[in-house]
Amino acid sequence: MYNGGKIILGLIIFLALAAFPFYSNLGGSAKKAMPSLDTPVIQQLAVKECVKPGEYMKREHMKVLDQWRDEVVREGKREKIQVGGREFEKSLQNGCMACHSNKEQFCTECHSYAGVKPYCWDCHFSREGGQI
Amino acid sequence: MSMDRRKFLKLLGLAGVGLGIGSDFVQMSPAEASSGHGLPSSGERLGMVIDARNLTDEDFTRMIDACHSIHNVPTLIPEKNDVKNEIKWLWTDTYNHTFPEQINEYHPDSLREKEFPLLCNHCDKPPCVRVCPTQATFRSKNGIVAQDPHRCIGCRFCMAACPYGSRSFNYVDPRLYLTKMNPDFPTRTMGVVEKCTFCVERLAKGLQPACVVESGGALVFGNLADAHSEVRKILSTHFTLRRKPTLGTMPSVFYVIGGEDYAG
Numbered sequence: 523m524y525n526g527g528k529i530i531l532g533l534i535i536f537l538a539l540a541a542f543p544f545y546s547n548l549g550g551s552a553k554k555a556m557p558s559l560d561t562p563v564i565q566q567l568a569v570k571e572c573v574k575p576g577e578y579m580k581r582e583h584m585k586v587l588d589q590w591r592d593e594v595v596r597e598g599k600r601e602k603i604q605v606g607g608r609e610f611e612k613s614l615q616n617g618c619m620a621c622h623s624n625k626e627q628f629c630t631e632c633h634s635y636a637g638v639k640p641y642c643w644d645c646h647f648s649r650e651g652g653q654i
Numbered sequence: 655m656s657m658d659r660r661k662f663l664k665l666l667g668l669a670g671v672g673l674g675i676g677s678d679f680v681q682m683s684p685a686e687a688s689s690g691h692g693l694p695s696s697g698e699r700l701g702m703v704i705d706a707r708n709l710t711d712e713d714f715t716r717m718i719d720a721c722h723s724i725h726n727v728p729t730l731i732p733e734k735n736d737v738k739n740e741i742k743w744l745w746t747d748t749y750n751h752t753f754p755e756q757i758n759e760y761h762p763d764s765l766r767e768k769e770f771p772l773l774c775n776h777c778d779k780p781p782c783v784r785v786c787p788t789q790a791t792f793r794s795k796n797g798i799v800a801q802d803p804h805r806c807i808g809c810r811f812c813m814a815a816c817p818y819g820s821r822s823f824n825y826v827d828p829r830l831y832l833t834k835m836n837p838d839f840p841t842r843t844m845g846v847v848e849k850c851t852f853c854v855e856r857l858a859k860g861l862q863p864a865c866v867v868e869s870g871g872a873l874v875f876g877n878l879a880d881a882h883s884e885v886r887k888i889l890s891t892h893f894t895l896r897r898k899p900t901l902g903t904m905p906s907v908f909y910v911i912g913g914e915d916y917a918g
Contacts, residue, residue: 595802598794600858616838644843645803647835 555635558627563620571606572621580632584640587614615646623649698796699879700852701906702863703888705872706770713872714771717865718744724864725851726841728831741822743850744773744865752909755898765911771873773865774799774820774850775897775905782812782821797878797906798852808845817901821849878906 523529564570572579574586590612593599602609603617611617622628625648633640657665721727721744730739746769750757780799782791790805791812801812813821827844835841839855842848852875853863866873876885885908888894894908 591804595800595804596792598796598854598858615840641843645840647837647841649837 553635555632557629557631558624559622560627561621561623563623567621569606571608573603573605573610587618587642590614590617614642615649619646619649697879698877699906700776700797700857701876701878701885701908702773702852702866703874703885703892703894703908703910704771705874705888705892705910706768707910707912709769709771709869709872711769713869714746714769717771717868717873718746720864720868721850723834724836724839724853724856726828726832726835726839727848728828729833730826730828730831739825741824741828741848743822743848744771746771749911752897753895753911755900756895770909770911771865772818772820772897773907774852775818775903775907776852777906778904779902781815781817781901781903785811785815787811794854798854800851800854801847801849803840803842803846803848806846808847810847812847817898817903818905821847823847 559570574582579586594612600612602611604610611620619625625643722729725743727741727743730736730741749761749765749768749770752770752772776797776799778797780791780793783793783799786792787809788805788807790803790807791799791801794800808823810823813823824842824844824846828842829835832841853861853865856863861867863873863875866875874884874888876883878885878889880886888910889908892910894910896905896908898905
């Protein structure tokens with residue numbers, strides 16, 4: 523092999539660089555996303571219940587929102603959702619965020635962990651003091 | 655089978671004609687065609703009558719402020735004097751600009767200079783709906799021409815198509831020009847078109863449109879398909895105008911302009 527030493531040295535340097543993300547993250551794991559349910563409205567609820575079970579909402583809330591959006595905006599089906607004697611508006615801003623007013627600790631917490639950038643917030647905003 | 659060039663081209667032409675006949679490219683979809691003004695007295699066809707005879711500048715300001723503050727419509731025009739950036743759901747203009755097809759040179763100045771409130775006409779045959787490539791703008795069953803900002807790609811075809819200037823494009827981030835935001839309603843984002851919605855979100859709660867509430871009775875909103883509704887009563891007892899009727903868009907907004915008031 524011509525220049526064998528240089529080639530092997532080059533390969534080692536390349537592998538060291540390519541594997542950098544892996545060994546640099548060994549040991550310390552990234553902080554787990556912990557969306558907070560601590561808002562004044564939720565605190566006052568006797569039964570803390572969403573439109574669907576929490577596990578389902580964690581996985582599928584985007585589909586729920588998508589379906590609501592089409593029903594409300596395009597089909598005019600604005601009837602409220604009844605769950606356990608409570609009424610929920612089919613609306614991100616007036617439904618979800620009526621309880622989950624803590625956008626930063628609830629929505630952004632997971633979205634930034636998962637590295638997703640939903641464009642909901644280009645138009646919708648947190649109800650808390652008109653904060654964007 | 656052999657075919658010469660001439661025969662091949664003939665067949666191709668015939669096939670093209672055949673496809674054209676089958677196409678529904680120029681036809682309205684059933685959803686669009688239904689609930690038009692020619693309806694029997696059933697169903698819902700929302701419309702508005704504007705009695706413009708006694709409306710004053712103060713009335714206009716009150717109505718526009720209510721509409722624009724409820725719907726988070728930014729005020730872009732005064733400081734920049736940049737008409738292009740203006741966002742308007744409800745605005746006013748002179749008689750000659752409102753009814754350009756019904757002008758004559760002998761109209762009194764009082765009529766010529768009179769301001770009329772303008773908004774989306776929620777046409778029966780809305781040209782904006784025909785041109786929208788994503789169906790972001792569509793016609794609801796109750797006649798409201800609605801726009802789904804989620805689907806809007808900002809192509810502005812609808813702005814070119816609308817003969818009434820009822821649509822505005824967000825050339826800049828509207829939030830930068832909102833001094834106060836209504837938390838019950840979203841804003842829009844840069845790059846989408848917006849317009850009057852006939853307050854569809856208020857209607858769902860049993861409320862009247864904001865401009866109607868603030869008009870002091872001059873604006874009346876209701877069901878045009880119901881012969882006993884208040885709008886129909888006014889339409890059957892007053893002479894009313896619609897904007898640019900020769901275009902065939904069939905607006906659902908009617909204007910009572912008087913007439914006898916201007917004589918003498």
